[in-house]
Amino acid sequence: MSAQIGRSSQFGQSSQIGQISRIPYVDYLVLGPEPHLVAHECAECGARYFDRRNACASCGGTEFAPADLPTTGEVTSFTIVTAAAPGIPVPYAAAVVDCGGTKVAGNIIGTEPDPGHIRLGMRVALSTYVAGTDGKGVDAVNFGFAPLEDGASEGRN
Amino acid sequence: MAEDVWLLGATMTKFGKHRDLDLIDLAAEAALGALRDGEVTMKEMGVLAAGNLLGMGGSVGQLLQKQIGQTGIPVFNVQNACATGATALRTVSMAIKAGEADMGLAVGVEKLAGAGHLGARPRRAEPEEWTRTGRFGAVGDTDGRIGTQGMPGVFAQVGMEYAHRYGGADFELFARISEKNHAHSTLNPLAAYTRPMSAEQIMAEPMIAYPNTRAMCSANCDGAAAAVLVGGTRLRTLSPGQRRRAVKITASVLTSDPWEEACQVLPNVNTLTRNAADQAYEQAGVGPEDLDLVELHDCFATAELVHYDNLRLCEEGGAVDFFASGAPWRDGRLPVNVSGGLQSKGHPISATGIANVWEIAHHLRGEAGDRQIEGARVGLAHVIGLGSACGVHILERAAA
Numbered sequence: 200m201s202a203q204i205g206r207s208s209q210f211g212q213s214s215q216i217g218q219i220s221r222i223p224y225v226d227y228l229v230l231g232p233e234p235h236l237v238a239h240e241c242a243e244c245g246a247r248y249f250d251r252r253n254a255c256a257s258c259g260g261t262e263f264a265p266a267d268l269p270t271t272g273e274v275t276s277f278t279i280v281t282a283a284a285p286g287i288p289v290p291y292a293a294a295v296v297d298c299g300g301t302k303v304a305g306n307i308i309g310t311e312p313d314p315g316h317i318r319l320g321m322r323v324a325l326s327t328y329v330a331g332t333d334g335k336g337v338d339a340v341n342f343g344f345a346p347l348e349d350g351a352s353e354g355r356n
Numbered sequence: 357m358a359e360d361v362w363l364l365g366a367t368m369t370k371f372g373k374h375r376d377l378d379l380i381d382l383a384a385e386a387a388l389g390a391l392r393d394g395e396v397t398m399k400e401m402g403v404l405a406a407g408n409l410l411g412m413g414g415s416v417g418q419l420l421q422k423q424i425g426q427t428g429i430p431v432f433n434v435q436n437a438c439a440t441g442a443t444a445l446r447t448v449s450m451a452i453k454a455g456e457a458d459m460g461l462a463v464g465v466e467k468l469a470g471a472g473h474l475g476a477r478p479r480r481a482e483p484e485e486w487t488r489t490g491r492f493g494a495v496g497d498t499d500g501r502i503g504t505q506g507m508p509g510v511f512a513q514v515g516m517e518y519a520h521r522y523g524g525a526d527f528e529l530f531a532r533i534s535e536k537n538h539a540h541s542t543l544n545p546l547a548a549y550t551r552p553m554s555a556e557q558i559m560a561e562p563m564i565a566y567p568n569t570r571a572m573c574s575a576n577c578d579g580a581a582a583a584v585l586v587g588g589t590r591l592r593t594l595s596p597g598q599r600r601r602a603v604k605i606t607a608s609v610l611t612s613d614p615w616e617e618a619c620q621v622l623p624n625v626n627t628l629t630r631n632a633a634d635q636a637y638e639q640a641g642v643g644p645e646d647l648d649l650v651e652l653h654d655c656f657a658t659a660e661l662v663h664y665d666n667l668r669l670c671e672e673g674g675a676v677d678f679f680a681s682g683a684p685w686r687d688g689r690l691p692v693n694v695s696g697g698l699q700s701k702g703h704p705i706s707a708t709g710i711a712n713v714w715e716i717a718h719h720l721r722g723e724a725g726d727r728q729i730e731g732a733r734v735g736l737a738h739v740i741g742l743g744s745a746c747g748v749h750i751l752e753r754a755a756a
């Protein structure tokens with residue numbers, strides 16, 4: 200892969216060839232039967248990035264390869280945002296989730312955004328939802344993390 | 357041997373609303389005040405560094421010169437997030453150490469009153485056709501939809517991360533940190549807010565980003581601060597009165613954050629602060645146990661907790677115990693933010709890094725009035741801005 204990671208859809212994103220009905224909200228979300236996140240992993244040092252990088256911020260390397268992330272993880276920090284800029288629906292719970300050693304930013308979904316329902320150290324699993332639909336009827340599918348019931352299946356790891 | 361750098365004169369304006377003063381009026385009030393305090397004039401300045409983030413474009417330094425003296429000296433207009441004021445100081449300090457000037461003026465100014473914590477943005481409607489933009493190839497806004505990018509939420513997560521790692525920190529503890537700073541501000545006539553608030557009142561304020569309520573967030577306001585720095589050789593030619601009030605800047609450090617796993621999803625305010633503190637203690641030849649007071653960057657109550665640890669005021673993981681011991685109260689073992697801190701004194705961004713140095717100097721000179729920390733000899737001032745940039749200055753009362 201070249202130094203400049205491509206800006207769009209390099210991970211293969213259409214759900215149906217010819218007639219696309221859903222697309223991922225961001226490049227690093229892969230849809231399909233098992234939605235998951237994919238990072239750009241530095242070939243030199245293993246540092247991982249979700250955004251397009253010109254070179255590795257850790258070692259300066261310019262070779263990156265895709266690396267799939269586990270779809271479950273642990274909440275290592277969170278906040279519940281109740282006041283935000285216009286246009287952002289509140290309240291929402293934002294969190295940092297440790298997915299097998301790679302930290303991911305995402306919203307906690309599938310539960311109430313209040314401190315009674317979200318706790319540090321909580322186990323969560325990646326979950327997707329339709330964030331909006333454009334004028335051509337294409338759904339943009341975003342991700343969040345939903346609490347895992349104790350003892351529930353942790354999916355792929 | 358590089359030249360010693362001393363603070364000769366300094367001042368800050370009242371923080372708060374200044375409806376009748378524009379940005380340059382405020383900057384001029386602080387700059388002229390610092391010159392007067394140091395008993396010098398603009399003609400003696402060899403360099404000017406001016407910090408401003410949110411107004412008038414890039415030439416605040418030159419606009420200021422037109423009001424206080426166009427002497428033809430080099431001007432550095434600096435911007436470095438919330439470390440902008442510290443960067444202006446650092447710029448003048450470097451010029452003196454390099455031998456390019458023997459005296460210089462650093463100014464930081466901001467007009468923010470009424471700006472709110474959040475800024476305003478138009479809502480993005482669902483488009484006719486999704487298009488990918490930016491480095492994430494996002495088809496819509498990511499702030500609020502994939503985590504949070506607002507300052508209150510980011511710094512809330514910084515504190516909650518510490519709570520997760522070491523335990524013992526909860527909503528009430530963060531409110532009690534804020535209670536301390538609001539109590540301290542009652543003795544500071546230049547603070548934007550001087551009303552005491554109990555932890556219970558603070559917890560009952562509107563929530564901004566859990567666990568930070570409105571009273572636990574830095575107060576947006578107008579303000580300016582300025583300092584005249586002088587090299588030791590020049591200082592020794594000045595009057596006994598000037599030499600007596602001069603305060604030695606024994607460390608001036610600026611760092612940025614080195615890459616670490618997770619810094620791409622939550623700004624790491626810890627490592628660069630720890631690095632800056634370690635470099636500053638090394639430069640000054642002192643340790644945290646030698647400090648008599650600290651002004652640290654409590655942009656949110658959650659931030660103050662982690663910086664006790666980052667500045668080595670306690671042992672690693674010991675910030676909750678440090679606070680619970682009463683140490684950072686003004687009558688405690690190591691007073692922190694006796695000015696009221698950003699939560700109560702206010703946070704006119706580019707002024708903050710110089711205002712906290714002024715606060716330290718004020719105590720070291722024994723001129724802090726009702727809020728004087730008796731016998732203060734050594735103090736530390738810290739700021740951090742996301743990006744990230746961290747400035748640490750250590751000041752010492754010493755004989756010139």
Ligand SMILES: [Zn+2]
Nearest residue numbers: 241244255258
């Ligand atoms: Zn690398």
